[in-house]
Amino acid sequence: MKRSRRQFLKVASLSVLGLSTQLATGGIVNAAETGEQYQATENGLHAGRWAMVIDTRAFETPEDFAACINACHKAHNVPHIPNKQEVKWLWTDKYEHVFPEQENNHMSEALEKRDFLLLCNHCENPPCVRVCPTKATYKRADGIVAMDYHRCIGCRFCMAGCPYGARSFNFGNPRDYIDMAEINPEFPTRMRGVVEKCNFCVERLAKGLMPACVEAAEGKIFFGDLTDPESEVRKVLAENFTIRRKPAVGTQPGVYYII
Amino acid sequence: MYNTKYVLLGLIVFLGLFTSPFWANLGSASYERPKLALPADQKECIESAEYMRAEHMQLLNVWRDEALREGKRSYVASNGKVWTISLQNTCMKCHTNKAEFCDKCHNSNSVNPYCWDCHVEPKGNQ
Numbered sequence: 565m566k567r568s569r570r571q572f573l574k575v576a577s578l579s580v581l582g583l584s585t586q587l588a589t590g591g592i593v594n595a596a597e598t599g600e601q602y603q604a605t606e607n608g609l610h611a612g613r614w615a616m617v618i619d620t621r622a623f624e625t626p627e628d629f630a631a632c633i634n635a636c637h638k639a640h641n642v643p644h645i646p647n648k649q650e651v652k653w654l655w656t657d658k659y660e661h662v663f664p665e666q667e668n669n670h671m672s673e674a675l676e677k678r679d680f681l682l683l684c685n686h687c688e689n690p691p692c693v694r695v696c697p698t699k700a701t702y703k704r705a706d707g708i709v710a711m712d713y714h715r716c717i718g719c720r721f722c723m724a725g726c727p728y729g730a731r732s733f734n735f736g737n738p739r740d741y742i743d744m745a746e747i748n749p750e751f752p753t754r755m756r757g758v759v760e761k762c763n764f765c766v767e768r769l770a771k772g773l774m775p776a777c778v779e780a781a782e783g784k785i786f787f788g789d790l791t792d793p794e795s796e797v798r799k800v801l802a803e804n805f806t807i808r809r810k811p812a813v814g815t816q817p818g819v820y821y822i823i
Numbered sequence: 824m825y826n827t828k829y830v831l832l833g834l835i836v837f838l839g840l841f842t843s844p845f846w847a848n849l850g851s852a853s854y855e856r857p858k859l860a861l862p863a864d865q866k867e868c869i870e871s872a873e874y875m876r877a878e879h880m881q882l883l884n885v886w887r888d889e890a891l892r893e894g895k896r897s898y899v900a901s902n903g904k905v906w907t908i909s910l911q912n913t914c915m916k917c918h919t920n921k922a923e924f925c926d927k928c929h930n931s932n933s934v935n936p937y938c939w940d941c942h943v944e945p946k947g948n949q
Binding site: 606712770 | 885887888889891892893894895896897898899905907908911912937940941942943945946
């Protein structure tokens with residue numbers, strides 16, 4: 565049978581059209597299926613914008629800080645590395661380092677000597693998210709700046725981008741510094757070559773629990789939804805004078821400090 | 824065709840070499856699926872065994888993205904049962920024997936997933 569070019573083109577274009585419609589509709593059906601398969605946990609906590617208020621006046625002894633830091637580091641299998649390659653999720657520093665733009669002459673001795681609890685600020689405009697080339701760091705709809713360690717390539721742009729030094733790089737295998745017998749078996753560790761930081765306890769919020777440090781602080785740290793006018797954090801913010809770290813860089817941190 | 828003798832000879836040698844893996848393995852036993860240690864107290868996985876065998880890697884990939892990025896940590900299986908999305912706290916709670924379950928099949932198929940660089944192996948394995 566002899567075919568003209570015209571006939572061939574007709575048959576070929578019709579077959580392409582048929583194949584592509586099949587593929588397209590198949591894709592739509594698949595997307596609809598995954599939409600129902602995955603749901604938020606029933607007892608999880610949800611918010612428009614998670615935020616934390618730390619009452620720095622209530623933290624007096626080193627034990628007050630240690631309780632929070634230990635709770636956090638134990639829950640997330642954070643290694644204790646006793647040198648400059650340390651990994652920090654929750655740590656402390658002095659006023660002049662925490663609020664370098666907000667120093668004043670002749671400050672009260674109490675303020676100068678006070679330690680401040682530091683963590684990832686879960687910014688409204690997080691520079692770490694903007695510079696991450698692999699989207700390993702991303703901002704969730706509820707304001708939590710989270711990390712997918714599977715995607716982290718260890719480029720450390722986020723560490724350069726973060727104005728708060730809230731990110732740590734795993735120079736070596738962190739498991740060398742974790743007692744694997746004492747580990748929290750419900751949470752992973754990290755591996756060599758990834759950056760890590762505080763995650764606002766997303767895995768605990770999904771189970772309906774408050775963050776580990778909030779629980780361990782016994783009322784010295786407040787945590788809640790900033791978009792809800794009735795929430796505890798909003799009430800605490802309304803009643804107290806609070807500041808945030810480095811306001812001039814415009815990151816809009818989600819961690820507030822009562823001074 | 825010029826040099827038919829040499830060309831044909833060369834073709835035969837090439838074909839022989841190219842198919843040599845088949846000849847070398849002709850007599851040996853065929854691949855057998857490794858015998859895996861299945862959870863003793865559980866009858867069924869979240870989906871059918873056939874589906875899990877073929878698709879568990881894709882499923883875990885979607886699980887990770889849905890849980891971490893979308894905040895959706897519940898998986899509704901095709902039979903309607905709801906599972907918590909977690910490798911460590913859901914999968915490995917039943918499949919406690921990593922060496923006789925994960926590793927055995929991965930080893931015989933020469934794949935080296937790096938799950939356990941970060942995720943914690945179940946205690947039942949040690």
